[in-house]
Structure formats: C-alpha cells, structure tokens
Amino acid sequence: MIDKVLEILKSSSEPLKAGEIAEKAGIDKKEVDKAIKSLKAEEKIESPKRCYYSAK
Incomplete structure (x- = not known):
C-alpha cells in the first residue's frame, strides 16, 4: 500500500x-491518508x- x-x-x-493518488492507485482515500502520514x-x-504531496 505505502x-x-x-x-x-x-x-x-x-x-x-490524496484523492488523486487514491484514484490512480484504485484504493480508498483513507488508506492513502494513512500511507501519506507514514511516508511523511x-x-x-x-x-x-x-x-499536495510529492516524492523527495
């Protein structure tokens, strides 16, 4: 997921x-939010x- x-x-x-990431990945936005929190x-x-988020 992450x-x-x-x-x-x-x-x-x-x-x-986050919504755009969820759409591209085909996963729930709540899961994306958790992944973003972890990645940050x-x-x-x-x-x-x-x-808005981007990879470093």
Whole structure:
C-alpha cells in the first residue's frame, strides 16, 4: 500500500492530492491518508503546498 502510493508520487511530474493518488492507485482515500502520514514521518515525501504531496 505505502509502496504503491510512493510509486505513484515518484512517477508523477507534479504534486498530487490524496484523492488523486487514491484514484490512480484504485484504493480508498483513507488508506492513502494513512500511507501519506507514514511516508511523511519517514521523510520520503514532502508537501510543496497544502494538501499536495510529492516524492523527495
């Protein structure tokens, strides 16, 4: 799950919102939110602007 979210962010040329990530991954937004929280804690992703995320 977390790997899939990170993979989508790495393949995107621009920052994505959680809803967009969920749509691309075909998973529930709540699961994406959990993955984002975890990835932020591990400092693998960043938030260049509010509610948008990108891989570091």
